[in-house]
Amino acid sequence: MKTVKILGAGPSGLSAAINLSQNDYNVDIFERNLDVGSSAKGNLQGVENWSEDLDLIEEFKKMNIKTNFHCEPFKNLRITNSKENWDFSCNKPAFYIIKRGTDKSSLDQGLKKQALDNGVNIRFGETAPISDVDIVATGGDPKFKFAVGKGISFETEHENIAVGLVNNYHAFKGYSYLLVSNGFGCIATVLFAGFQDLNKYFKRTVDEFQANYDLKEKHPDKFSGYGSFSNQIMKKGDQILIGEVGGFQDLLWGFGTRNAIKSGYIASKSILDCEDYCKLAGNHFKPKLNSSIVNRFIWEKFASNNYSIILNRIYNSEDPLKYLNSFHNFNFLQKLTYPFALFYMKYRYPNLKL
Ligand SMILES: Cc1cc2nc3c(=O)[nH]c(=O)nc-3n(C[C@H](O)[C@H](O)[C@H](O)COP(=O)(O)OP(=O)(O)OC[C@H]3O[C@@H](n4cnc5c(N)ncnc54)[C@H](O)[C@@H]3O)c2cc1C
Incomplete structure (x- = not known):
C-alpha cells in the first residue's frame, strides 16, 4: 500500500485524505493543533452556491464528501448599505451555512470523522518539514494576505437570518455580515484595505447589528483571521499545494471553503489517476481565480x-x-x-x- 503524507487537517487536507483513503492509500496527516478546527472558535461561514453550475451538496457527493455536519441551505439574504435594503429571495440556495471549529456539528469535525472512519492517521500536535510531505494544506500564508476579518460568534434564540452590510463606514472596500443558523450566530467584518483600523470597523459593525436585531447573544467568543490569494502557486518543489496555501481563494469576497475542499479532491484525483496536478487544478481554478x-x-x-x-x-x-x-x-x-x-x-x- 502506498502512503501519502499531508501537512494540515483543514477542509482541503481532510478532503484529499478522505478521497485517497477510500482508494487503498495509507494517509498520514500532520496537524499542529490538538484537534481540527481549533483556531476557528465556532464561527459560521457561508459557503457560496453560485460560482459553480452544480449545487454544493451535489458537488460534495461527487467529491465523496458526506454531509455529516451542519450545512443549512439559505435562499433568502438581505443586503443593506444601512440606508437601503435589498431582500433577495432565490429559487435555490444562495449559500449554505456551515460551522467551523471543534463543536460536534462543525465542518471540521464532520470531515475528521469521515477521514478517521476511512482509517486516516491524524497525528495531532505534530508537524513535519514541507520537504517530507506530499501535500501541503496549511491554510493562509501571511505573505499573500489580501483581506483581514474579525468577528464574534455566539448562541442566540433569534430566528435564522443572513444579512450582508456593505458601505465604507462599516467595512472599508469590504463587507460585514450577520448570520444566524439553528441557535448559533456570528457577526463579522472583512476589510480589503486599511487593515490597521479593523477594530474600529468591527465595533461599528457590532453596534449596527445590535441596534437593528434583537440578538441577545450568549457565550460570545471572538475570532479573527486573514485570507491569502494567488493565481500562481499550485506546487512548491515536488509538493502539491491545496486550499489557501495554494492561493485558491476568491479575491472579490474571500469565499475559500468550497475551493479548499475542491482542491483537495483534485489533488487526490491527480495522485490516483497519475495526472499532472497543476494541469488539473489549473483547468478548474485558473478561470475562477483570474475572474476574481x-x-x-x-x-x-x-x-x-x-x-x-x-x-x-x-x-x-x-x-x-x-x-x-x-x-x-x-x-x-x-x-x-x-x-x-x-x-x-x-x-x-x-x-x-x-
Ligand atoms: C474569519 C474568516 C471567515 C471566513 N469566512 C468564510 C466564509 O464565510 N465562506 C468561505 O467560503 N470561506 C471563508 N473563509 C475562508 C476559509 O475559512 C478558508 O479559505 C478555508 O478554511 C481554507 O481551508 P484550508 O484547508 O486551506 O486551510 P485551514 O482551514 O486554515 O486549515 C489549515 C490547517 O493546517 C494546520 N496547519 C497549519 N500549518 C501547519 C503546520 N506547519 N503543520 C501542521 N499543521 C499545520 C492548521 O492548524 C489548520 O488545521 C473565512 C476565513 C476567515 C479567516
Missing part, C-alpha cells in the same frame, strides 16, 4: 463608492444567482479587462503573487 482579480478590480474602481448601482443590477436581474455565476467563468469581457485589472492589482497588492 477582474471582479475585485471592478468592485473597487466602480462600485465601492456607491454600492447601490451594482446591487440594483444584481437585484433586478432575472436570476441573481445565474447573474453572479456569469462572473466566475472568465467570460469574454473579463478576458478583455484582465490586463488592466492585473496591472492595478499588482500595484494595489504588491505582496501577492499574480
Whole structure:
C-alpha cells in the first residue's frame, strides 16, 4: 500500500485524505493543533452556491464528501448599505451555512470523522518539514494576505437570518455580515484595505447589528483571521499545494471553503489517476481565480463608492444567482479587462503573487 503524507487537517487536507483513503492509500496527516478546527472558535461561514453550475451538496457527493455536519441551505439574504435594503429571495440556495471549529456539528469535525472512519492517521500536535510531505494544506500564508476579518460568534434564540452590510463606514472596500443558523450566530467584518483600523470597523459593525436585531447573544467568543490569494502557486518543489496555501481563494469576497475542499479532491484525483496536478487544478481554478482579480478590480474602481448601482443590477436581474455565476467563468469581457485589472492589482497588492 502506498502512503501519502499531508501537512494540515483543514477542509482541503481532510478532503484529499478522505478521497485517497477510500482508494487503498495509507494517509498520514500532520496537524499542529490538538484537534481540527481549533483556531476557528465556532464561527459560521457561508459557503457560496453560485460560482459553480452544480449545487454544493451535489458537488460534495461527487467529491465523496458526506454531509455529516451542519450545512443549512439559505435562499433568502438581505443586503443593506444601512440606508437601503435589498431582500433577495432565490429559487435555490444562495449559500449554505456551515460551522467551523471543534463543536460536534462543525465542518471540521464532520470531515475528521469521515477521514478517521476511512482509517486516516491524524497525528495531532505534530508537524513535519514541507520537504517530507506530499501535500501541503496549511491554510493562509501571511505573505499573500489580501483581506483581514474579525468577528464574534455566539448562541442566540433569534430566528435564522443572513444579512450582508456593505458601505465604507462599516467595512472599508469590504463587507460585514450577520448570520444566524439553528441557535448559533456570528457577526463579522472583512476589510480589503486599511487593515490597521479593523477594530474600529468591527465595533461599528457590532453596534449596527445590535441596534437593528434583537440578538441577545450568549457565550460570545471572538475570532479573527486573514485570507491569502494567488493565481500562481499550485506546487512548491515536488509538493502539491491545496486550499489557501495554494492561493485558491476568491479575491472579490474571500469565499475559500468550497475551493479548499475542491482542491483537495483534485489533488487526490491527480495522485490516483497519475495526472499532472497543476494541469488539473489549473483547468478548474485558473478561470475562477483570474475572474476574481477582474471582479475585485471592478468592485473597487466602480462600485465601492456607491454600492447601490451594482446591487440594483444584481437585484433586478432575472436570476441573481445565474447573474453572479456569469462572473466566475472568465467570460469574454473579463478576458478583455484582465490586463488592466492585473496591472492595478499588482500595484494595489504588491505582496501577492499574480
Ligand atoms: C474569519 C474568516 C471567515 C471566513 N469566512 C468564510 C466564509 O464565510 N465562506 C468561505 O467560503 N470561506 C471563508 N473563509 C475562508 C476559509 O475559512 C478558508 O479559505 C478555508 O478554511 C481554507 O481551508 P484550508 O484547508 O486551506 O486551510 P485551514 O482551514 O486554515 O486549515 C489549515 C490547517 O493546517 C494546520 N496547519 C497549519 N500549518 C501547519 C503546520 N506547519 N503543520 C501542521 N499543521 C499545520 C492548521 O492548524 C489548520 O488545521 C473565512 C476565513 C476567515 C479567516
